Amino acid sequence: MKVIITKDYQTLSKKAFDVMKEVIEKKPDAVLGLATGSTPLGLYALMAEDHLKTGRSYRDIRAVNLDEYYGLSPENDQSYRYFMRHNLFDKIDILLENTHIENGLAADPAEECARYNALLAAMPRDIQLLGIGENGHIAFNEPGTPFDEETHTVKLTESTIAANARFFKSIDEVPRAAFTMGPKNIFDAKKILILATGKNKAQAVRGMVEGEVTPDLPASLLQKHPDCILIADSEAASLLEGDYHKAE
Numbered sequence: 698m699k700v701i702i703t704k705d706y707q708t709l710s711k712k713a714f715d716v717m718k719e720v721i722e723k724k725p726d727a728v729l730g731l732a733t734g735s736t737p738l739g740l741y742a743l744m745a746e747d748h749l750k751t752g753r754s755y756r757d758i759r760a761v762n763l764d765e766y767y768g769l770s771p772e773n774d775q776s777y778r779y780f781m782r783h784n785l786f787d788k789i790d791i792l793l794e795n796t797h798i799e800n801g802l803a804a805d806p807a808e809e810c811a812r813y814n815a816l817l818a819a820m821p822r823d824i825q826l827l828g829i830g831e832n833g834h835i836a837f838n839e840p841g842t843p844f845d846e847e848t849h850t851v852k853l854t855e856s857t858i859a860a861n862a863r864f865f866k867s868i869d870e871v872p873r874a875a876f877t878m879g880p881k882n883i884f885d886a887k888k889i890l891i892l893a894t895g896k897n898k899a900q901a902v903r904g905m906v907e908g909e910v911t912p913d914l915p916a917s918l919l920q921k922h923p924d925c926i927l928i929a930d931s932e933a934a935s936l937l938e939g940d941y942h943k944a945e
């Protein structure tokens with residue numbers, strides 16, 4: 698895993714944008730695996746700003762998202778579909794029909810997981826963007842998820858529900874289950890870019906980079922990926938013991 702430590706969140710977002718830009722410049726019809734959460738917001742803002750200023754086009758870009766809450770409609774402002782439109786898709790010229798996410802209202806969840814796995818197999822991702830949960834989860838793969846698992850439904854842990862409650866009016870409104878790509882789907886991407894910001898991620902980052910590779914810390918699987926970049930700000934990297942590249 699290539700580790701880049703930045704002094705702050707703004708620099709992290711700029712470095713992440715550089716990685717994303719390189720992928721898009723090389724391949725204007727690239728498949729981008731995208732993520733929700735607050736961590737990628739700075740990157741998405743830079744993509745939107747760059748599109749506005751330079752006219753960089755996303756018309757041939759395709760996007761697949763990691764996960765979606767179970768039981769929320771795409772119009773619900775807490776759904777990840779809504780999040781992606783609001784924070785990125787509506788601000789660039791990507792075609793909405795080229796953007797994919799699990800259907801939170803699918804009547805048959807098992808069928809929906811199979812549909813999504815087939816879609817992912819047909820659209821190999823050139824890059825997969827990730828954040829990391831405080832317990833080391835990636836997408837909604839909670840500790841204990843087998844590494845060979847594909848898209849599945851998951852019961853969210855109390856800690857993830859509590860961490861995500863900040864986006865809802867009350868903790869009772871946070872869905873208790875979600876669809877998520879599995880570790881195997883994530884690992885299949887050609888390149889992985891994982892971002893981590895803030896002190897509350899420091900323990901998870903330490904385990905991911907320097908700990909044992911174990912399903913108890915889902916992000917540790919990324920140590921095995923041939924092309925994975927972690928960009929962490931100084932707070933998220935504060936418990937790392939190794940000597941890593943510092944970017945200004």
Ligand code: GLP
Binds near residue numbers: 737
């Ligand atoms: C959620 C999402 C993850 C995300 C994580 C961290 O659980 N399913 O994809 O990485 O939260 O979120 P944040 O970036 O807001 O800290």
